[in-house]
Amino acid sequence: MTYGAKxxxxxxxxxxxxxxxxxxxxxxxxxxxxxxxxxxxxxxxxVVGMLSQFDRIVPYMKKxxxxxxxxxxxxxHYEMFETSFL
Ligand code: HEM
Numbered sequence: 001m002t003y004g005a006k007x008x009x010x011x012x013x014x015x016x017x018x019x020x021x022x023x024x025x026x027x028x029x030x031x032x033x034x035x036x037x038x039x040x041x042x043x044x045x046x047v048v049g050m051l052s053q054f055d056r057i058v059p060y061m062k063k064x065x066x067x068x069x070x071x072x073x074x075x076x077h078y079e080m081f082e083t084s085f086l
Contacts, residue, residue, distance in 0.1 A: 005045075009037030016084045023080075026071060 013034045017024050027034045043064065050057045 005038045005041040009034075009041045012041070012085060013037045016081065019084045020080055023077070026073070 010033060013027075017034075027036065029035065047057060047060070050060070
């Protein structure tokens with residue numbers, strides 16, 4: 001089996017929601033899986049790919065930030081997210 005972005009995302013999100021069940025209600029689900037998980041993993045890869053082009057990273061991060069603010073994500077959630085992932 002190929003272990004790609006989807007499998008990595010599923011593993012990370014299973015772990016996140018097992019440890020921080022309060023985040024579950026923020027996410028939309030389909031076929032018992034969190035739809036945006038692979039996009040989160042892809043976003044890390046995209047930013048790493050843009051490291052030498054800082055002018056492209058800033059607008060991309062602003063756009064992602066706006067999406068998260070609209071979804072109710074706040075500063076303290078990132079700290080909890082980081083703790084869970086590490
Ligand atoms: C560095 C950390 C993070 C990255 C790189 C990231 C990345 C992403 C990406 C790429 C999307 C899809 C955006 C789109 O619709 O195009 C997304 C959606 C989302 N993210 Fe994050 N995210 C991060 C942290 C967080 C945290 C801490 C939370 C809160 C617990 C969160 C909650 C959400 C929610 C609720 C959505 C919408 C998901 C849905 O509709 O099911 N994210 N994130």
